[in-house]
Amino acid sequence: MLFTAYPDEQLIINQIHEIRNEDYALLRLTPTMIEKNNLDANSIFRDLLYSMGIADYNEIEHGGANGIVSDAFFIQSNGTSSVKLKFYRVSNNRGDRRFSIETIKRKMHNGEMNEGDLLYFSAFKNANGLDKIFIINLTSNTPTKEQIINAIGFDEITEKFNEIKPLLQEILSGGWYDNSKGAGSKASKDVGDTLESLLSVETNNRNDADIDGLIEIKSKGIGRTLDTLFTLRPCFEGTPIASVEPNDRSRVSAFTRKYGYESEKHPKHNSLYITIGSENAPQNNQGFYLEVDDDHNVVNLIHINQESQIHEITAYWNFQDLKKQLYDKHPSTLWISADERMNGDILQFKYNSIEFSRSPQFMTFLSLIKAGKITYDWRGYTTKLGTYSGKNHGNAWRIKPNAKSALFGEISIISFD
Known part of the structure; x- marks a missing residue:
């Protein structure tokens, strides 16, 4: 009971x-x-x-x-x-x-x-x-x-949060900060990298939370609607991609080559920049959607063949892998938003709000996929033929901001009054 x-x-x-x-x-x-x-x-x-x-x-x-x-x-x-x-x-x-x-x-x-x-x-x-x-x-x-x-x-997370709280307060009241990478074209990760540099957090692609494995930092600037949860490549065994590409390390590129479209920025390349949601809210025009298969404990990436209308599994994630990544990356999370402006050739950020969440619920994660509130972004391009050459930007699971409170139970707005 x-x-x-x-x-x-x-x-x-x-x-x-x-x-x-x-x-x-x-x-x-x-x-x-x-x-x-x-x-x-x-x-x-x-x-x-x-x-x-x-x-x-x-x-x-x-x-x-x-x-x-x-x-x-x-x-x-x-x-x-x-x-x-x-x-x-x-x-x-x-x-x-x-x-x-x-x-x-x-x-x-x-x-x-x-x-x-x-x-x-x-x-x-x-x-x-x-x-x-x-x-x-x-x-x-x-x-x-x-x-x-x-x-x-206190537990370790609370102790660590109390430790960094004065520095967070200083950052929020500190005005505009130069992009940590200096001058150059804007990249979506700049707002987060700059914040991590202000917090003296080493910028890397670690599998667990950014600060001592206890607190994840998620920041976004203007124009960003979805919040990134984590990146996790899918499995391809038993799918059409596995039959055409025996090397598992190359299958993400093979996927983009097979299902991508003519790249406008990169001649002789295929691009695939799409958001993939549930069948009722697929959010792309390439025929992809996510299916939560509770009987087999997987989330399938389905593609609808435009000619035959056959629904085919093209990739999948095991529940256990998704759960581990969700829990490893989000034991607790600081969600920070920022304004942006150009000062000469330097992009600047002003961090203006912080939310704090703890302990996501995996069953809720799955239900939010079904509801179209959590989606998967495929982002990359590769050559059409021969050796794979291009770039994968880190395919990521994302969540609509208004669904975070459901996933984490409660979102606290951090006040420094």
């Missing part, structure tokens, strides 16, 4: 995530749970325990005597106490997964818990580097943000 927070409880969750943003599980208390101290260990709760190395229910034998006991912090408005949790499987054929909270009935009699309360479970690393569970009652006896900080501290 999945538990949904009421609006006031969700506000508490949002406050917790301003401090720490590890995985979490929710459980709403029923009278039977409290009376028998027999709480359901749902799949999300079990996954949380397993990922933290605290308990693996698949390894627990049936019967309460075979359970695993672990210490936890119960953070409340009247103080933080240590409680013991026991994870066990019932002595029946199914071996139902259950757990108990020490002195739960006493806590109800004391008013610390009530029927219908929603409990928040998560874990953090203590001073000894060990994962420890903490519990917060989102409905009754709820601690303040300061009390939570005092009990378990």
Whole structure:
């Protein structure tokens, strides 16, 4: 069973995530749970325990005597106490997964818990580097943000953000900044490269987040509508591209050669600069669209043959690869917009707003592809014949700005007042 927070409880969750943003599980208390101290260990709760190395229910034998006991912090408005949790499987054929909270009935009699309360479970690393569970009652006896900080501290992302926050404030109030590359023609990446230089972040094509693998920086200037999420080349095995190009490293170029159009800027080359959306909102005239195939855990890149009208898979991405890239690049993200102007032959940027997001949800990512809110940009050109020669500009997954709040749950506007 999945538990949904009421609006006031969700506000508490949002406050917790301003401090720490590890995985979490929710459980709403029923009278039977409290009376028998027999709480359901749902799949999300079990996954949380397993990922933290605290308990693996698949390894627990049936019967309460075979359970695993672990210490936890119960953070409340009247103080933080240590409680013991026991994870066990019932002595029946199914071996139902259950757990108990020490002195739960006493806590109800004391008013610390009530029927219908929603409990928040998560874990953090203590001073000894060990994962420890903490519990917060989102409905009754709820601690303040300061009390939570005092009990378990900040996570790494929050600490890093607090560290760079003064520099971000300085950049936003600092006026116009010269393009970090100096004079020259404008490139879309200039606004981001200049910001990274101001933040003393080494400009590179790393696979994880820009700042210590914790915070990604995404910036855009005027005229840019979509926000870039990440780049990830598709797979081609079993597609027409694989049959004509045996070298996997060359298949992106082969794709542009096969499906591209006559390049206006580059004679004897084919270009392919298109945005690809869902079938209902393909957003291109070349017959391409994205298909989320839940049965096979892939997102397919489909092409409609203009003559035969056959819908053919030309490339695809595995769910696991997309999920890893999304989570690696966006544990948290600074979304920064900038104005632009020319000062002589130097392009300048004035950074004027910052949004902060954390922890994207992969299932939402897939749903936004289906809705046409997340798209894929193919950007490159190559020779028509012979050796591949041209340029790939980094084919990228992009999102409409108004859909970011859905993907990340909440977007915070950073204020320095």
